[in-house]
Amino acid sequence: MRGQGGYRLYETLRQSSLTDVRQAIRQGSYRSHTAGLGQGYLQANLAIMPEAHALDFMRYCQRNPKPCPLTGVSDTGNPKLFTMGRDIDIRSDVPAYNIYRDGRLAGSVTDIGDIWQDDFVVFALGCSFTFERALEQAGLPLWHIQNNTTVPMFRSNIETVPAGPFRGKMVVSMRAIPEGRVAEAAAISRAYPLAHGAPVHWGDPAGIGIADVSKPDWGDAAPVPEGHVPMFWACGVTPQVAIEAARLPICITHKPGHMLITDIAEDAEVPVLAPEPEAAF
Amino acid sequence: MRGQGGYRLYETLRQSSLTDVRQAIRQGSYRSHTAGLGQGYLQANLAIMPEAHALDFMRYCQRNPKPCPLTGVSDTGNPKLFTMGRDIDIRSDVPAYNIYRDGRLAGSVTDIGDIWQDDFVVFALGCSFTFERALEQAGLPLWHIQNNTTVPMFRSNIETVPAGPFRGKMVVSMRAIPEGRVAEAAAISRAYPLAHGAPVHWGDPAGIGIADVSKPDWGDAAPVPEGHVPMFWACGVTPQVAIEAARLPICITHKPGHMLITDIAEDAEVPVLAPEPEAAF
Numbered sequence: 006m007r008g009q010g011g012y013r014l015y016e017t018l019r020q021s022s023l024t025d026v027r028q029a030i031r032q033g034s035y036r037s038h039t040a041g042l043g044q045g046y047l048q049a050n051l052a053i054m055p056e057a058h059a060l061d062f063m064r065y066c067q068r069n070p071k072p073c074p075l076t077g078v079s080d081t082g083n084p085k086l087f088t089m090g091r092d093i094d095i096r097s098d099v100p101a102y103n104i105y106r107d108g109r110l111a112g113s114v115t116d117i118g119d120i121w122q123d124d125f126v127v128f129a130l131g132c133s134f135t136f137e138r139a140l141e142q143a144g145l146p147l148w149h150i151q152n153n154t155t156v157p158m159f160r161s162n163i164e165t166v167p168a169g170p171f172r173g174k175m176v177v178s179m180r181a182i183p184e185g186r187v188a189e190a191a192a193i194s195r196a197y198p199l200a201h202g203a204p205v206h207w208g209d210p211a212g213i214g215i216a217d218v219s220k221p222d223w224g225d226a227a228p229v230p231e232g233h234v235p236m237f238w239a240c241g242v243t244p245q246v247a248i249e250a251a252r253l254p255i256c257i258t259h260k261p262g263h264m265l266i267t268d269i270a271e272d273a274e275v276p277v278l279a280p281e282p283e284a285a286f
Numbered sequence: 287m288r289g290q291g292g293y294r295l296y297e298t299l300r301q302s303s304l305t306d307v308r309q310a311i312r313q314g315s316y317r318s319h320t321a322g323l324g325q326g327y328l329q330a331n332l333a334i335m336p337e338a339h340a341l342d343f344m345r346y347c348q349r350n351p352k353p354c355p356l357t358g359v360s361d362t363g364n365p366k367l368f369t370m371g372r373d374i375d376i377r378s379d380v381p382a383y384n385i386y387r388d389g390r391l392a393g394s395v396t397d398i399g400d401i402w403q404d405d406f407v408v409f410a411l412g413c414s415f416t417f418e419r420a421l422e423q424a425g426l427p428l429w430h431i432q433n434n435t436t437v438p439m440f441r442s443n444i445e446t447v448p449a450g451p452f453r454g455k456m457v458v459s460m461r462a463i464p465e466g467r468v469a470e471a472a473a474i475s476r477a478y479p480l481a482h483g484a485p486v487h488w489g490d491p492a493g494i495g496i497a498d499v500s501k502p503d504w505g506d507a508a509p510v511p512e513g514h515v516p517m518f519w520a521c522g523v524t525p526q527v528a529i530e531a532a533r534l535p536i537c538i539t540h541k542p543g544h545m546l547i548t549d550i551a552e553d554a555e556v557p558v559l560a561p562e563p564e565a566a567f
Binding site for chain 1: 337340341344345348349350351352356358359361362369407447449450476479483484555556558
Protein backbone atom coordinates (compact mmCIF):
# COMPACT_ATOMS: atom_id res chain seq x y z
CA MET A 6 0.00 0.00 0.00
CA ARG A 7 3.01 2.30 -0.21
CA GLY A 8 2.46 2.81 -3.95
CA GLN A 9 0.53 5.60 -5.61
CA GLY A 10 -2.67 3.56 -5.86
CA GLY A 11 -2.62 2.76 -2.15
CA TYR A 12 -2.15 6.38 -1.19
CA ARG A 13 -5.01 7.48 -3.44
CA LEU A 14 -7.27 4.85 -1.89
CA TYR A 15 -6.29 6.05 1.60
CA GLU A 16 -7.15 9.63 0.69
CA THR A 17 -10.50 8.46 -0.70
CA LEU A 18 -11.29 6.37 2.37
CA ARG A 19 -10.49 9.28 4.70
CA GLN A 20 -13.61 10.95 3.28
CA SER A 21 -15.68 7.73 3.21
CA SER A 22 -18.35 6.38 5.51
CA LEU A 23 -17.55 3.70 8.07
CA THR A 24 -19.46 1.18 5.94
CA ASP A 25 -17.33 1.92 2.86
CA VAL A 26 -14.10 1.76 4.85
CA ARG A 27 -15.09 -1.59 6.34
CA GLN A 28 -16.04 -2.99 2.93
CA ALA A 29 -12.68 -1.94 1.43
CA ILE A 30 -10.88 -3.67 4.30
CA ARG A 31 -13.12 -6.76 4.18
CA GLN A 32 -12.62 -7.22 0.44
CA GLY A 33 -8.87 -6.88 0.87
CA SER A 34 -8.60 -3.81 -1.35
CA TYR A 35 -7.31 -1.72 1.57
CA ARG A 36 -4.51 -3.32 3.62
CA SER A 37 -2.75 -0.39 5.27
CA HIS A 38 -2.87 1.56 8.54
CA THR A 39 -6.12 2.96 9.90
CA ALA A 40 -4.99 6.30 11.43
CA GLY A 41 -7.45 8.97 10.35
CA LEU A 42 -10.00 6.51 8.95
CA GLY A 43 -13.56 6.10 10.26
CA GLN A 44 -13.24 9.36 12.15
CA GLY A 45 -15.35 9.60 15.25
CA TYR A 46 -15.38 5.83 15.77
CA LEU A 47 -13.41 3.86 18.33
CA GLN A 48 -10.48 1.86 16.95
CA ALA A 49 -9.18 -1.17 18.77
CA ASN A 50 -6.13 -3.39 19.20
CA LEU A 51 -6.80 -7.07 18.70
CA ALA A 52 -5.79 -10.37 20.31
CA ILE A 53 -7.28 -13.71 19.31
CA MET A 54 -6.43 -16.92 21.17
CA PRO A 55 -7.81 -20.34 22.09
CA GLU A 56 -10.38 -20.39 24.91
CA ALA A 57 -7.98 -22.37 27.11
CA HIS A 58 -5.98 -19.15 27.63
CA ALA A 59 -8.86 -16.66 27.51
CA LEU A 60 -9.68 -16.46 31.22
CA ASP A 61 -6.05 -15.79 32.13
CA PHE A 62 -5.70 -13.17 29.40
CA MET A 63 -8.92 -11.49 30.50
CA ARG A 64 -7.61 -11.44 34.07
CA TYR A 65 -4.37 -9.92 32.77
CA CYS A 66 -6.33 -7.14 31.06
CA GLN A 67 -8.50 -6.54 34.14
CA ARG A 68 -5.39 -6.26 36.32
CA ASN A 69 -3.58 -3.95 33.92
CA PRO A 70 -6.36 -1.69 32.66
CA LYS A 71 -4.08 1.18 31.61
CA PRO A 72 -1.99 -0.75 29.05
CA CYS A 73 -4.83 -3.25 28.32
CA PRO A 74 -8.21 -1.46 28.37
CA LEU A 75 -10.63 -4.21 27.39
CA THR A 76 -13.40 -2.96 25.11
CA GLY A 77 -14.87 -6.17 23.71
CA VAL A 78 -14.76 -9.97 24.02
CA SER A 79 -16.40 -12.41 21.62
CA ASP A 80 -18.28 -15.57 22.41
CA THR A 81 -16.05 -18.61 21.98
CA GLY A 82 -15.81 -19.56 18.30
CA ASN A 83 -17.98 -16.65 17.15
CA PRO A 84 -16.12 -14.34 14.73
CA LYS A 85 -18.84 -11.68 15.05
CA LEU A 86 -17.77 -9.11 17.60
CA PHE A 87 -21.42 -8.14 18.05
CA THR A 88 -20.96 -5.88 21.08
CA MET A 89 -18.77 -3.51 19.04
CA GLY A 90 -20.39 -3.57 15.61
CA ARG A 91 -23.57 -4.57 13.81
CA ASP A 92 -21.71 -6.67 11.22
CA ILE A 93 -18.07 -6.99 12.27
CA ASP A 94 -16.51 -10.25 11.06
CA ILE A 95 -13.18 -10.36 12.81
CA ARG A 96 -11.74 -12.80 10.25
CA SER A 97 -11.69 -10.15 7.52
CA ASP A 98 -12.37 -6.70 8.98
CA VAL A 99 -8.84 -5.80 10.07
CA PRO A 100 -6.43 -4.62 7.31
CA ALA A 101 -3.56 -6.88 8.43
CA TYR A 102 -2.95 -9.52 11.11
CA ASN A 103 0.19 -10.87 12.79
CA ILE A 104 0.21 -14.59 13.54
CA TYR A 105 2.25 -15.77 16.51
CA ARG A 106 3.12 -19.43 17.02
CA ASP A 107 4.79 -20.43 20.30
CA GLY A 108 5.36 -16.76 21.07
CA ARG A 109 7.15 -15.98 17.81
CA LEU A 110 5.89 -13.95 14.86
CA ALA A 111 5.19 -16.52 12.16
CA GLY A 112 3.78 -14.24 9.46
CA SER A 113 1.39 -11.46 8.48
CA VAL A 114 -1.84 -11.92 6.51
CA THR A 115 -4.85 -9.82 5.49
CA ASP A 116 -7.53 -12.43 6.25
CA ILE A 117 -7.64 -15.23 8.84
CA GLY A 118 -10.68 -17.13 7.56
CA ASP A 119 -8.55 -20.17 6.69
CA ILE A 120 -6.92 -20.48 10.13
CA TRP A 121 -9.97 -19.63 12.23
CA GLN A 122 -10.61 -22.16 15.03
CA ASP A 123 -13.88 -23.03 16.77
CA ASP A 124 -12.24 -22.43 20.15
CA PHE A 125 -10.97 -18.91 19.38
CA VAL A 126 -11.90 -15.98 21.63
CA VAL A 127 -11.47 -12.43 20.29
CA PHE A 128 -10.33 -9.57 22.51
CA ALA A 129 -10.51 -5.92 21.46
CA LEU A 130 -8.52 -3.36 23.46
CA GLY A 131 -8.76 0.44 23.38
CA CYS A 132 -5.97 2.38 21.67
CA SER A 133 -4.31 5.78 21.92
CA PHE A 134 -5.97 7.33 18.86
CA THR A 135 -8.88 8.42 21.07
CA PHE A 136 -6.96 10.49 23.61
CA GLU A 137 -4.55 11.78 20.95
CA ARG A 138 -7.49 13.35 19.10
CA ALA A 139 -8.64 14.91 22.38
CA LEU A 140 -5.16 16.38 23.02
CA GLU A 141 -4.93 17.81 19.51
CA GLN A 142 -8.44 19.25 19.78
CA ALA A 143 -7.30 20.99 22.98
CA GLY A 144 -4.52 22.68 21.00
CA LEU A 145 -1.71 20.28 21.93
CA PRO A 146 -0.25 19.17 18.58
CA LEU A 147 1.64 15.86 18.77
CA TRP A 148 4.97 15.71 16.97
CA HIS A 149 4.61 12.15 15.64
CA ILE A 150 1.24 12.96 14.08
CA GLN A 151 2.40 16.29 12.63
CA ASN A 152 5.43 14.52 11.14
CA ASN A 153 3.65 11.35 10.08
CA THR A 154 5.87 9.02 12.10
CA THR A 155 5.07 6.29 14.64
CA VAL A 156 4.96 7.35 18.29
CA PRO A 157 8.17 6.38 20.18
CA MET A 158 7.66 3.41 22.52
CA PHE A 159 9.89 2.14 25.34
CA ARG A 160 10.12 -0.89 27.58
CA SER A 161 9.79 0.62 31.10
CA ASN A 162 10.79 -0.93 34.41
CA ILE A 163 7.16 -0.93 35.61
CA GLU A 164 6.01 -4.50 36.30
CA THR A 165 2.57 -5.45 35.10
CA VAL A 166 0.41 -7.59 37.39
CA PRO A 167 0.70 -11.15 36.06
CA ALA A 168 -2.15 -13.56 35.33
CA GLY A 169 -1.36 -17.13 34.41
CA PRO A 170 1.38 -17.12 31.74
CA PHE A 171 0.87 -13.44 30.89
CA ARG A 172 3.42 -11.09 32.44
CA GLY A 173 6.17 -8.59 31.68
CA LYS A 174 7.25 -4.96 31.90
CA MET A 175 4.87 -2.22 30.82
CA VAL A 176 5.56 -0.67 27.42
CA VAL A 177 4.99 3.09 27.35
CA SER A 178 4.65 5.66 24.57
CA MET A 179 6.18 9.14 24.83
CA ARG A 180 4.71 12.50 23.82
CA ALA A 181 6.48 15.79 24.56
CA ILE A 182 4.14 18.41 26.04
CA PRO A 183 4.84 22.10 26.81
CA GLU A 184 5.85 22.52 30.48
CA GLY A 185 2.89 24.70 31.38
CA ARG A 186 0.32 22.25 30.03
CA VAL A 187 1.42 18.98 31.61
CA ALA A 188 -1.38 18.89 34.19
CA GLU A 189 -3.93 19.70 31.51
CA ALA A 190 -2.68 16.91 29.23
CA ALA A 191 -2.85 14.46 32.13
CA ALA A 192 -6.41 15.53 32.99
CA ILE A 193 -7.60 15.30 29.39
CA SER A 194 -6.27 11.78 28.91
CA ARG A 195 -7.49 10.61 32.32
CA ALA A 196 -11.02 11.12 31.02
CA TYR A 197 -10.45 8.27 28.53
CA PRO A 198 -10.02 5.14 30.67
CA LEU A 199 -10.67 2.96 27.60
CA ALA A 200 -7.75 4.64 25.79
CA HIS A 201 -4.96 4.17 28.38
CA GLY A 202 -6.15 6.97 30.71
CA ALA A 203 -3.74 9.34 32.47
CA PRO A 204 0.02 9.08 31.85
CA VAL A 205 1.94 6.67 34.10
CA HIS A 206 4.94 9.01 34.40
CA TRP A 207 6.38 12.33 33.26
CA GLY A 208 9.68 14.11 33.62
CA ASP A 209 12.97 12.23 34.00
CA PRO A 210 12.78 9.13 31.77
CA ALA A 211 15.19 7.33 34.13
CA GLY A 212 12.40 7.37 36.72
CA ILE A 213 10.80 4.46 34.88
CA GLY A 214 14.02 2.88 33.68
CA ILE A 215 14.39 4.57 30.29
CA ALA A 216 18.10 5.24 29.70
CA ASP A 217 17.86 7.31 26.51
CA VAL A 218 14.60 8.97 25.46
CA SER A 219 15.96 9.50 21.94
CA LYS A 220 16.28 5.75 21.37
CA PRO A 221 12.86 4.10 21.43
CA ASP A 222 12.49 0.30 21.52
CA TRP A 223 9.61 0.52 19.00
CA GLY A 224 8.40 3.29 16.68
CA ASP A 225 10.34 6.37 15.63
CA ALA A 226 12.40 8.78 17.74
CA ALA A 227 10.72 12.12 18.49
CA PRO A 228 12.36 15.24 19.94
CA VAL A 229 11.71 16.68 23.40
CA PRO A 230 12.13 20.38 22.57
CA GLU A 231 13.34 23.01 25.08
CA GLY A 232 10.48 23.91 27.42
CA HIS A 233 8.74 20.56 26.88
CA VAL A 234 8.33 17.62 29.25
CA PRO A 235 8.37 13.99 28.10
CA MET A 236 5.08 12.38 29.19
CA PHE A 237 4.69 8.59 29.17
CA TRP A 238 1.43 6.74 28.66
CA ALA A 239 0.74 3.00 29.06
CA CYS A 240 0.90 1.46 25.60
CA GLY A 241 -1.02 -1.24 23.75
CA VAL A 242 2.21 -3.03 22.84
CA THR A 243 2.28 -4.24 26.47
CA PRO A 244 -0.23 -7.08 25.90
CA GLN A 245 1.69 -8.05 22.74
CA VAL A 246 4.85 -8.47 24.86
CA ALA A 247 2.88 -10.44 27.49
CA ILE A 248 1.48 -12.67 24.74
CA GLU A 249 4.97 -13.36 23.41
CA ALA A 250 6.10 -14.22 26.95
CA ALA A 251 3.20 -16.64 27.33
CA ARG A 252 4.31 -18.62 24.23
CA LEU A 253 0.80 -19.68 23.28
CA PRO A 254 0.70 -22.34 20.54
CA ILE A 255 -1.24 -19.82 18.45
CA CYS A 256 -2.27 -16.22 18.91
CA ILE A 257 -3.32 -13.63 16.34
CA THR A 258 -3.04 -9.87 16.77
CA HIS A 259 -3.59 -6.89 14.48
CA LYS A 260 -0.47 -5.69 12.68
CA PRO A 261 0.59 -2.55 14.60
CA GLY A 262 -1.24 0.52 13.29
CA HIS A 263 -3.68 -1.66 11.33
CA MET A 264 -6.56 -1.55 13.78
CA LEU A 265 -10.13 -2.75 13.98
CA ILE A 266 -12.52 0.16 13.32
CA THR A 267 -15.68 -0.39 15.37
CA ASP A 268 -19.25 0.99 15.28
CA ILE A 269 -18.75 2.52 18.74
CA ALA A 270 -18.70 6.32 18.92
CA GLU A 271 -15.38 7.60 20.21
CA ASP A 272 -17.10 9.51 23.01
CA ALA A 273 -19.45 6.67 24.05
CA GLU A 274 -19.63 6.12 27.80
CA VAL A 275 -19.29 2.35 27.39
CA PRO A 276 -17.97 0.43 24.35
CA VAL A 277 -21.04 -1.76 23.98
CA LEU A 278 -23.89 -1.57 21.46
CA ALA A 279 -27.37 -2.05 22.87
CA PRO A 280 -28.61 -5.62 22.19
CA GLU A 281 -30.37 -6.12 18.86
CA PRO A 282 -31.51 -9.75 19.16
CA GLU A 283 -31.95 -10.55 15.46
CA ALA A 284 -28.45 -9.31 14.56
CA ALA A 285 -26.49 -10.38 17.57
CA PHE A 286 -27.65 -13.78 18.68
CA MET B 287 -26.41 -7.01 64.93
CA ARG B 288 -29.69 -5.19 65.46
CA GLY B 289 -29.16 -5.21 69.24
CA GLN B 290 -27.56 -2.49 71.34
CA GLY B 291 -24.14 -4.16 71.28
CA GLY B 292 -24.12 -4.34 67.50
CA TYR B 293 -25.04 -0.71 67.15
CA ARG B 294 -22.32 0.37 69.57
CA LEU B 295 -19.77 -1.68 67.65
CA TYR B 296 -20.92 -0.05 64.39
CA GLU B 297 -20.48 3.41 65.89
CA THR B 298 -17.00 2.45 67.12
CA LEU B 299 -15.99 1.01 63.74
CA ARG B 300 -17.17 4.15 61.91
CA GLN B 301 -14.26 5.92 63.63
CA SER B 302 -11.81 3.02 63.20
CA SER B 303 -9.02 2.39 60.73
CA LEU B 304 -9.50 0.10 57.74
CA THR B 305 -7.30 -2.50 59.47
CA ASP B 306 -9.46 -2.54 62.60
CA VAL B 307 -12.67 -2.76 60.57
CA ARG B 308 -11.30 -5.68 58.55
CA GLN B 309 -10.15 -7.50 61.72
CA ALA B 310 -13.60 -7.11 63.31
CA ILE B 311 -15.21 -8.56 60.19
CA ARG B 312 -12.62 -11.33 59.81
CA GLN B 313 -13.04 -12.47 63.42
CA GLY B 314 -16.80 -12.50 63.03
CA SER B 315 -17.42 -9.91 65.72
CA TYR B 316 -18.96 -7.54 63.16
CA ARG B 317 -21.57 -9.10 60.85
CA SER B 318 -23.67 -6.17 59.67
CA HIS B 319 -23.82 -3.70 56.77
CA THR B 320 -20.78 -1.71 55.70
CA ALA B 321 -22.33 1.66 54.73
CA GLY B 322 -20.19 4.41 56.26
CA LEU B 323 -17.34 2.08 57.27
CA GLY B 324 -13.76 2.33 55.95
CA GLN B 325 -14.49 5.80 54.60
CA GLY B 326 -12.46 6.77 51.58
CA TYR B 327 -11.98 3.16 50.47
CA LEU B 328 -13.71 1.42 47.60
CA GLN B 329 -16.38 -1.10 48.60
CA ALA B 330 -17.32 -3.95 46.31
CA ASN B 331 -20.08 -6.40 45.50
CA LEU B 332 -18.98 -10.02 45.39
CA ALA B 333 -19.60 -13.09 43.25
CA ILE B 334 -17.70 -16.35 43.71
CA MET B 335 -18.20 -19.29 41.34
CA PRO B 336 -16.42 -22.33 39.88
CA GLU B 337 -13.89 -21.62 37.12
CA ALA B 338 -16.06 -23.48 34.61
CA HIS B 339 -18.43 -20.49 34.60
CA ALA B 340 -15.86 -17.72 35.15
CA LEU B 341 -15.10 -16.80 31.53
CA ASP B 342 -18.81 -16.45 30.71
CA PHE B 343 -19.44 -14.38 33.82
CA MET B 344 -16.46 -12.16 33.05
CA ARG B 345 -17.79 -11.67 29.51
CA TYR B 346 -21.19 -10.81 31.02
CA CYS B 347 -19.55 -8.11 33.17
CA GLN B 348 -17.49 -6.76 30.25
CA ARG B 349 -20.64 -6.50 28.11
CA ASN B 350 -22.69 -4.85 30.85
CA PRO B 351 -20.19 -2.50 32.50
CA LYS B 352 -22.79 -0.15 33.96
CA PRO B 353 -24.61 -2.71 36.16
CA CYS B 354 -21.49 -4.93 36.50
CA PRO B 355 -18.34 -2.77 36.78
CA LEU B 356 -15.59 -5.33 37.30
CA THR B 357 -12.98 -4.14 39.80
CA GLY B 358 -11.12 -7.34 40.68
CA VAL B 359 -10.77 -11.03 39.75
CA SER B 360 -8.85 -13.62 41.75
CA ASP B 361 -6.60 -16.35 40.47
CA THR B 362 -8.46 -19.66 40.37
CA GLY B 363 -8.54 -21.22 43.84
CA ASN B 364 -6.72 -18.31 45.47
CA PRO B 365 -8.81 -16.67 48.22
CA LYS B 366 -6.43 -13.69 48.38
CA LEU B 367 -7.83 -10.88 46.26
CA PHE B 368 -4.32 -9.41 46.00
CA THR B 369 -5.07 -6.75 43.39
CA MET B 370 -7.52 -5.03 45.75
CA GLY B 371 -5.87 -5.44 49.16
CA ARG B 372 -2.59 -6.35 50.81
CA ASP B 373 -4.16 -9.04 53.00
CA ILE B 374 -7.74 -9.64 51.88
CA ASP B 375 -8.89 -13.21 52.52
CA ILE B 376 -12.18 -13.43 50.72
CA ARG B 377 -13.30 -16.43 52.84
CA SER B 378 -13.66 -14.27 55.96
CA ASP B 379 -13.41 -10.58 55.09
CA VAL B 380 -17.02 -9.93 54.12
CA PRO B 381 -19.53 -9.52 57.01
CA ALA B 382 -22.12 -11.90 55.52
CA TYR B 383 -22.43 -14.12 52.43
CA ASN B 384 -25.40 -15.54 50.53
CA ILE B 385 -24.99 -19.06 49.18
CA TYR B 386 -26.90 -19.98 46.03
CA ARG B 387 -27.33 -23.58 44.92
CA ASP B 388 -28.91 -24.25 41.51
CA GLY B 389 -29.92 -20.57 41.37
CA ARG B 390 -31.76 -20.57 44.68
CA LEU B 391 -30.72 -18.91 47.95
CA ALA B 392 -29.68 -21.79 50.19
CA GLY B 393 -28.52 -19.84 53.23
CA SER B 394 -26.47 -16.98 54.66
CA VAL B 395 -23.20 -17.36 56.58
CA THR B 396 -20.46 -15.12 57.94
CA ASP B 397 -17.50 -17.23 56.80
CA ILE B 398 -17.07 -19.52 53.79
CA GLY B 399 -13.83 -21.24 54.78
CA ASP B 400 -15.57 -24.60 55.11
CA ILE B 401 -17.18 -24.53 51.67
CA TRP B 402 -14.28 -22.98 49.75
CA GLN B 403 -13.36 -24.92 46.59
CA ASP B 404 -10.02 -25.10 44.75
CA ASP B 405 -11.76 -24.17 41.50
CA PHE B 406 -13.43 -20.99 42.82
CA VAL B 407 -12.87 -17.65 41.10
CA VAL B 408 -13.69 -14.45 43.00
CA PHE B 409 -15.20 -11.41 41.25
CA ALA B 410 -15.44 -7.98 42.89
CA LEU B 411 -17.76 -5.39 41.31
CA GLY B 412 -17.98 -1.67 42.03
CA CYS B 413 -20.97 -0.37 43.98
CA SER B 414 -23.04 2.80 44.26
CA PHE B 415 -21.54 4.03 47.56
CA THR B 416 -18.81 5.80 45.60
CA PHE B 417 -20.99 8.00 43.41
CA GLU B 418 -23.51 8.56 46.21
CA ARG B 419 -20.77 10.15 48.30
CA ALA B 420 -19.84 12.34 45.34
CA LEU B 421 -23.47 13.46 44.91
CA GLU B 422 -23.85 14.27 48.59
CA GLN B 423 -20.55 16.16 48.60
CA ALA B 424 -21.92 18.24 45.71
CA GLY B 425 -24.86 19.23 47.91
CA LEU B 426 -27.36 16.69 46.57
CA PRO B 427 -28.65 14.88 49.67
CA LEU B 428 -30.12 11.45 48.94
CA TRP B 429 -33.40 10.61 50.64
CA HIS B 430 -32.62 6.96 51.39
CA ILE B 431 -29.35 7.90 53.10
CA GLN B 432 -30.88 10.79 55.05
CA ASN B 433 -33.67 8.45 56.20
CA ASN B 434 -31.50 5.39 56.78
CA THR B 435 -33.44 3.16 54.37
CA THR B 436 -32.35 1.00 51.44
CA VAL B 437 -32.39 2.63 48.00
CA PRO B 438 -35.48 1.62 45.95
CA MET B 439 -34.63 -0.85 43.16
CA PHE B 440 -36.72 -1.90 40.14
CA ARG B 441 -36.61 -4.53 37.46
CA SER B 442 -36.49 -2.45 34.24
CA ASN B 443 -37.34 -3.54 30.70
CA ILE B 444 -33.73 -2.93 29.56
CA GLU B 445 -32.20 -6.17 28.31
CA THR B 446 -28.64 -6.87 29.38
CA VAL B 447 -26.25 -8.33 26.80
CA PRO B 448 -26.11 -12.08 27.52
CA ALA B 449 -22.98 -14.20 27.88
CA GLY B 450 -23.31 -17.97 28.19
CA PRO B 451 -26.01 -18.72 30.79
CA PHE B 452 -25.95 -15.19 32.24
CA ARG B 453 -28.78 -12.93 31.07
CA GLY B 454 -31.81 -10.95 32.21
CA LYS B 455 -33.29 -7.49 32.56
CA MET B 456 -31.26 -4.69 34.10
CA VAL B 457 -32.10 -3.81 37.70
CA VAL B 458 -32.00 -0.06 38.37
CA SER B 459 -31.93 2.04 41.53
CA MET B 460 -33.88 5.31 41.83
CA ARG B 461 -32.81 8.61 43.38
CA ALA B 462 -34.98 11.76 43.17
CA ILE B 463 -32.97 14.84 42.14
CA PRO B 464 -34.13 18.49 41.98
CA GLU B 465 -35.21 19.38 38.43
CA GLY B 466 -32.55 22.03 37.93
CA ARG B 467 -29.69 19.70 38.88
CA VAL B 468 -30.40 16.62 36.76
CA ALA B 469 -27.61 17.29 34.25
CA GLU B 470 -25.18 17.96 37.06
CA ALA B 471 -26.06 14.70 38.84
CA ALA B 472 -25.61 12.80 35.57
CA ALA B 473 -22.21 14.41 34.94
CA ILE B 474 -20.97 13.75 38.48
CA SER B 475 -21.86 10.06 38.37
CA ARG B 476 -20.55 9.60 34.83
CA ALA B 477 -17.08 10.33 36.23
CA TYR B 478 -17.29 7.07 38.22
CA PRO B 479 -17.36 4.28 35.60
CA LEU B 480 -16.43 1.73 38.28
CA ALA B 481 -19.50 2.74 40.31
CA HIS B 482 -22.24 2.36 37.64
CA GLY B 483 -21.42 5.64 35.81
CA ALA B 484 -24.11 7.94 34.44
CA PRO B 485 -27.82 7.14 34.97
CA VAL B 486 -29.45 4.92 32.34
CA HIS B 487 -32.71 6.89 32.37
CA TRP B 488 -34.53 9.77 34.02
CA GLY B 489 -38.05 11.18 33.91
CA ASP B 490 -41.08 9.01 33.21
CA PRO B 491 -40.49 5.62 34.92
CA ALA B 492 -42.70 3.97 32.27
CA GLY B 493 -39.96 4.76 29.76
CA ILE B 494 -38.00 1.81 31.11
CA GLY B 495 -41.00 -0.33 32.01
CA ILE B 496 -41.53 0.72 35.62
CA ALA B 497 -45.27 0.84 36.27
CA ASP B 498 -45.26 2.37 39.75
CA VAL B 499 -42.23 4.22 41.09
CA SER B 500 -43.62 4.02 44.62
CA LYS B 501 -43.48 0.21 44.60
CA PRO B 502 -39.86 -0.99 44.28
CA ASP B 503 -39.06 -4.65 43.59
CA TRP B 504 -36.21 -4.49 46.14
CA GLY B 505 -35.31 -2.02 48.90
CA ASP B 506 -37.59 0.60 50.41
CA ALA B 507 -39.95 3.05 48.69
CA ALA B 508 -38.68 6.64 48.50
CA PRO B 509 -40.71 9.74 47.58
CA VAL B 510 -40.27 11.80 44.40
CA PRO B 511 -41.12 15.24 45.82
CA GLU B 512 -42.65 18.08 43.75
CA GLY B 513 -39.96 19.68 41.61
CA HIS B 514 -37.83 16.52 41.63
CA VAL B 515 -37.08 14.07 38.81
CA PRO B 516 -36.67 10.32 39.37
CA MET B 517 -33.22 9.31 38.06
CA PHE B 518 -32.37 5.66 37.48
CA TRP B 519 -28.90 4.15 37.70
CA ALA B 520 -27.77 0.64 36.73
CA CYS B 521 -27.72 -1.46 39.90
CA GLY B 522 -25.46 -4.18 41.30
CA VAL B 523 -28.45 -6.45 41.86
CA THR B 524 -28.40 -7.05 38.08
CA PRO B 525 -25.57 -9.64 38.21
CA GLN B 526 -27.32 -11.33 41.14
CA VAL B 527 -30.43 -11.77 38.96
CA ALA B 528 -28.27 -13.05 36.07
CA ILE B 529 -26.59 -15.51 38.43
CA GLU B 530 -29.95 -16.81 39.60
CA ALA B 531 -31.02 -17.20 35.95
CA ALA B 532 -27.84 -19.18 35.21
CA ARG B 533 -28.68 -21.74 37.92
CA LEU B 534 -25.07 -22.53 38.75
CA PRO B 535 -24.63 -25.56 40.99
CA ILE B 536 -22.98 -23.21 43.49
CA CYS B 537 -22.38 -19.48 43.64
CA ILE B 538 -21.62 -17.24 46.60
CA THR B 539 -22.36 -13.52 46.78
CA HIS B 540 -22.14 -10.90 49.53
CA LYS B 541 -25.36 -10.41 51.48
CA PRO B 542 -26.82 -7.14 50.10
CA GLY B 543 -25.37 -4.13 51.92
CA HIS B 544 -22.66 -6.30 53.49
CA MET B 545 -19.82 -5.44 51.14
CA LEU B 546 -16.14 -6.14 50.79
CA ILE B 547 -14.11 -3.11 51.93
CA THR B 548 -10.93 -2.94 49.86
CA ASP B 549 -7.54 -1.17 50.20
CA ILE B 550 -8.26 0.82 47.03
CA ALA B 551 -8.76 4.57 47.47
CA GLU B 552 -12.23 5.63 46.39
CA ASP B 553 -10.77 8.18 43.94
CA ALA B 554 -8.12 5.84 42.48
CA GLU B 555 -7.91 5.94 38.68
CA VAL B 556 -7.79 2.13 38.48
CA PRO B 557 -8.85 -0.41 41.14
CA VAL B 558 -5.52 -2.24 41.18
CA LEU B 559 -2.70 -2.13 43.74
CA ALA B 560 0.82 -1.94 42.31
CA PRO B 561 2.47 -5.37 42.43
CA GLU B 562 4.33 -6.20 45.64
CA PRO B 563 5.88 -9.53 44.73
CA GLU B 564 6.46 -10.88 48.23
CA ALA B 565 2.87 -10.25 49.31
CA ALA B 566 1.01 -11.02 46.15
CA PHE B 567 2.54 -14.03 44.52
